[in-house]
Amino acid sequence: MYTSSYLTYSSIGSTIHRKCIIAIKHKVPLLISSYTHKHPSYLTYSSRLISTSKRINSNNDQNKNPLTPKQKQLIDCMIRIDQAGEIGANYIYKGQLAVLGSDEKISPVIKEMWEQEKLHLKTFDEIMPRFRVRPTILRPIWEALGFILGAGTAMMGKEAAMACTEAVETTIGEHYNDQLRDLLSIEHEDIDELRKIIKQFRDDELQHLDTAVDLDAKKAPFYGPLTAIIHHGCKAAIWITGRF
Numbered sequence: 001m002y003t004s005s006y007l008t009y010s011s012i013g014s015t016i017h018r019k020c021i022i023a024i025k026h027k028v029p030l031l032i033s034s035y036t037h038k039h040p041s042y043l044t045y046s047s048r049l050i051s052t053s054k055r056i057n058s059n060n061d062q063n064k065n066p067l068t069p070k071q072k073q074l075i076d077c078m079i080r081i082d083q084a085g086e087i088g089a090n091y092i093y094k095g096q097l098a099v100l101g102s103d104e105k106i107s108p109v110i111k112e113m114w115e116q117e118k119l120h121l122k123t124f125d126e127i128m129p130r131f132r133v134r135p136t137i138l139r140p141i142w143e144a145l146g147f148i149l150g151a152g153t154a155m156m157g158k159e160a161a162m163a164c165t166e167a168v169e170t171t172i173g174e175h176y177n178d179q180l181r182d183l184l185s186i187e188h189e190d191i192d193e194l195r196k197i198i199k200q201f202r203d204d205e206l207q208h209l210d211t212a213v214d215l216d217a218k219k220a221p222f223y224g225p226l227t228a229i230i231h232h233g234c235k236a237a238i239w240i241t242g243r244f
């Protein structure tokens, strides 16, 4: 009885597994090719980043000169924070789009910034296991808070949503700059590649910041206190994620 039930479940399980594999094999390349056909620049940008992260991965496997424990601790902390920051950014844009998705002017801009955040997160997801970095245990909290922040400010209006983007991207841009300064003292092949990635992402975040300012972030209601709260909240999130 038990054996026959087990065999039935096992066969259902393997059928589902087979169907998932077939779906992934066929649907994912179609989706990617349709997106990259519409946005050829994304393909170049994406392959450049992915090849850099692959180079880090292969260098890290073969490197004969490992990082010191202190350097390793610094890099662990950096990558954990960066991955968590990109998770938060993804959920902020998701929250903004949930409210402003039907706005013809602002929705395409948010979607474009979100696409870049997806790629940032994907890159850190790929780097993380190779540097053997533990992800933050607070991921569900940053996802929820990111979404609430994005949706909440979007409900206050387009300008408030852009003020949120301005405050977040300012903090993240400063944070990436701090990391670039810390990485200057480490001479290591893997770290050179990591530095290139962080530099590219810093430039992307600063571009998002400029976009938000161009879209009237400074006309948001309660602009001063709103951006100050978000800025300090992001700083606190960075501090906590470095430890947990």
Ligand SMILES: [Fe+2]
Pocket: 086, 089, 116, 117, 120, 201, 205
């Ligand atoms: Fe990002």
Ligand SMILES: [Fe+2]
Pocket: 089, 113, 117, 169, 204, 205, 208
């Ligand atoms: Fe960004």
